[in-house]
Amino acid sequence: MCHHYRLSILLLLFSLLLVNPLLYAGPKEDLVRYQGYFQKRFSNLSLDDLSNGLYNFDEGRREQWEAIMEFPPYEIAIEEGEELFNKPFGNGKRYADCFDNGGVAIAHTYPRFNAKTGKVQNISAVINECRVANGEKPLRYLKGEIVKLLTYMADTSRGKKIDIQVPDDPRALAAYEDGKRVYFTRRGVRDFACYHCHWEAAGQKIRGNVLSTAVGQVTHFPSYRSKWGAVGPIQRRYKGCMKNVGAVPLKAQSDAMNNLEYFHTHMSNGISMNAPGTRF
Numbered sequence: 001m002c003h004h005y006r007l008s009i010l011l012l013l014f015s016l017l018l019v020n021p022l023l024y025a026g027p028k029e030d031l032v033r034y035q036g037y038f039q040k041r042f043s044n045l046s047l048d049d050l051s052n053g054l055y056n057f058d059e060g061r062r063e064q065w066e067a068i069m070e071f072p073p074y075e076i077a078i079e080e081g082e083e084l085f086n087k088p089f090g091n092g093k094r095y096a097d098c099f100d101n102g103g104v105a106i107a108h109t110y111p112r113f114n115a116k117t118g119k120v121q122n123i124s125a126v127i128n129e130c131r132v133a134n135g136e137k138p139l140r141y142l143k144g145e146i147v148k149l150l151t152y153m154a155d156t157s158r159g160k161k162i163d164i165q166v167p168d169d170p171r172a173l174a175a176y177e178d179g180k181r182v183y184f185t186r187r188g189v190r191d192f193a194c195y196h197c198h199w200e201a202a203g204q205k206i207r208g209n210v211l212s213t214a215v216g217q218v219t220h221f222p223s224y225r226s227k228w229g230a231v232g233p234i235q236r237r238y239k240g241c242m243k244n245v246g247a248v249p250l251k252a253q254s255d256a257m258n259n260l261e262y263f264h265t266h267m268s269n270g271i272s273m274n275a276p277g278t279r280f
């Protein structure tokens with residue numbers, strides 16, 4: 001009797017171990033599923049092609065875009081960003097001292113999970129952390145100097161494949177899962193989630209725009225946008241989409257926003273960076 005009991009417990013544990021990885025979709029399984037979905041649906045496009053967003057689906061806009069890209073409007077921001085990046089702080093230290101590899105060719109690995117704080121950080125957050133640690137005032141997010149710094153740093157990652165890590169730490173996984181929740185949550189008077197437009201309706205027209213695919217959306221950020229008349233980071237774009245559905249946008253650099261960026265960037269792992277980019 002006792003033997004049987006032990007055996008069945010063992011069998012139960014064994015089957016749980018076997019079955020669990022199949023039931024639980026973690027970041028790795030998600031990635032295969034998400035990218036597989038878009039590759040199957042748009043089989044004429046490669047994974048790297050997906051990073052051309054709406055221009056994959058709108059010939060007219062694509063031609064205009066290619067014309068603009070002959071003299072990319074973000075070039076000045078790269079130059080100004082490089083200058084700012086190399087300018088020492090009052091104490092003689094530099095931004096390069098706060099990043100690995102001196103801050104060069106690392107943009108494709110952000111946002112990252114920070115094991116000290118247990119939270120997700122994008123480059124903007126590290127830039128401000130670096131400034132404060134060196135006795136400088138933090139910069140405001142989303143516009144101005146910080147965007148120029150991002151633009152320069154992203155340019156040094158051009159051609160590198162997005163590589164977002166979700167380390168084996170329950171807090172990192174929780175941040176990723178929270179980002180997923182934000183992504184799939186309906187919001188605003190129009191009651192739409194990101195998912196409804198950039199997944200279900202990807203490639204379709206909505207109010208004169210063709211919707212880009214969720215996978216491949218992050219690779220050209222920060223990006224120059226005619227509507228902004230400037231280069232802007234991805235969280236500024238997220239806020240725009242939240243406003244468009246009639247929702248109060250999440251705050252830049254809030255946990256929810258950072259987790260969204262973490263989840264959303266992870267789904268483009270393996271796709272080449274082409275930032276900075278240009279959009280209408």
Ligand code: HEC
Nearest residue numbers: 053054192193194197209210211212217237238241245279
């Ligand atoms: C009502 C539909 C709608 C919803 C919901 C929506 N967006 Fe958008 N989004 C658009 C449209 C339209 C554009 C401009 C066309 C394009 O690039 O897809 C856009 C553009 C973007 C872009 C820029 C793409 C590029 O190539 O530069 C990103 C990134 C983005 N959305 C992310 C999100 C996220 C994240 C959410 C959820 C918080 C979201 N969107 C919700 C309609 C939507």
